[in-house]
Amino acid sequence: MNVHLVEETPWRHRIDPVDPMRVPGVVFAPHELLPLDPGDKALEQVANVAALPGIVRASYAMPDIHWGYGFPIGGVAATDVAAGGVVSPGGVGFDICCGVRLLASPLDRRGLLPHLPALMDRLDPLIPRGLGRGALWRMGRSQLHEVLRGGARYAVERGHGVARDLERCEDGGAVTDADDRQVGDRALERGAAQVGSLGSANHFLEIQTVDRVYDERCAEAFGLRPGQVCVMIHCGSRGLGHQICTDHVRLMDAVMHRHRITVPDRQLACAPVESAEGRAYLGAMAAAANYARANRQLLADETRHVFEELTGTGLDLVYDVSHNLAKLERRTVDGEERLLCVHRKGATRALPPGHPDLPADLAPVGQPVLVPGTMGTASYVLTGTDGNLAFDSCCHGAGRVWSRHRAQRECDVPRLRTEMTRAGVALRPTSWRSATEEVPQAYKDVDAVVTASTENRLGRPVARLVPLGVLKG
Secondary structure (H helix, E strand, O other): OOOOEEEEEOOEEEEOOOOOOOOOEEEOOOHHHOOOOOOOOHHHHHHHHOOOOOEOOOEEEEEEEEOOOOOOEEEEEEEEHHHOOEEOHHHOOOOOOOEEEEEEEEEEHHHHHHHHHHHHHHHHHHOOOOOOOOOOOOOOHHHHHHHHHHHHHHHHHOOOOOHHHHHOEHHHHOOOOOOHHHOOHHHHHHHOOOOOOOOOOOOEEEEEEEEEEOOHHHHHHHOOOOOEEEEEEEEOOHHHHHHHHHHHHHHHHHHHHHHOOOOOOHHHOOEEOOOHHHHHHHHHHHHHHHHHHHHHHHHHHHHHHHHHHHHOOOOEEEEEEEOEEEEEEEEEEOOEEEEEEEEEEOOEEOOOOOOOOOOOOOOOOOOEEEEOOOOOOOEEEEEOOOOOOOOOEEOOOOOEOOOHHHHHHHOOHHHHHHHHHHOOOEEEEOOHHHHHHHOHHHEOOHHHHHHHHHHOOOOEEEEEEEEEEEEEO
């Protein structure tokens, strides 16, 4: 499909609908953040998503948009359930409920630095990560099913955390409509050995410090202050989520003809939300979301224990939010309330102040939006804003611009070591060669991505954080 971009504002571009598009495409990015390299199909994917049955308003892309499977990463689309709207596993992605958890310490940077080497030495062998097996919590099938149904709530009930953790976690730590019967044997087999592990690629555990505060009132409500030490954890549902996506893409691809659905890209395999296949996927996806929440809960609790042992201080949860999920949400479209299936792939839910789904202590300021950088670059905490066109969605990170192969060609291990040393970042990868895939140059400028999000009223900056120590898979 040929894509013609129209600049609506210096910060936003439009793709007018042409057959088979049902709605326009909207890309919340200035020209310099657009994926325009030859052969990059991310913008074509925005247009393809606009052809999904039941899609309403527009096919949206966040400023960190880059090429993904079916949907672009950074894609947002909502379908009207009553009008035959579909759910597409490609609109969630393989790492279901991949997300970010931020914890805050009472220590400031100066108080932490004497402890940093010991913290890194303890966490390095303790936190399982990388492509291989390894987990903080090895379990049999029956206990795994409890995780799939109970998520972080089940982990806390078993002593891995405190009650407040659930108050500051999206969905209270667990999605209630999980159906673990829809999770196949191979997914269960892969998931049993990975609860409490980071994985690889761009997943990480970072010790950070608050470099700058933009909104003191909001930062205070979140529990953040200038110079404060934080821990950010970025991971998802590991092999279990990947297998669930694989299984249900295959299933939906086989039945689309029965539902009289055609899509411009087979990677957009989908089924009506109200069909047996649609309900099965949503139930399995919710189970994977609970697995991911429990995964981050385990990693956070283990890190909390290390901090308590080595510094004498704990870690309080600021927030935990996903950026790969589909949710059934009631939304007003064209003056009418409708039940929508909102796909957010590489996009973070960003509820505005006063939203009824927010905890009481966050209602006056909005939901924390966690935007990680990569290794030596900054990360951000934003908050949701009123006037968000993209169903209260925001960016999820910096957004990749180089392939992993190109990153390894462009940056060797000695250069990476030198850059991290100059940045004052203690990097502990499982493999230095694999870490070169995640060099800062392989990503967009996270400051520019956040600026574009602000200009498009997707979110509002609260704090900027910079890394002190990084564990990479």
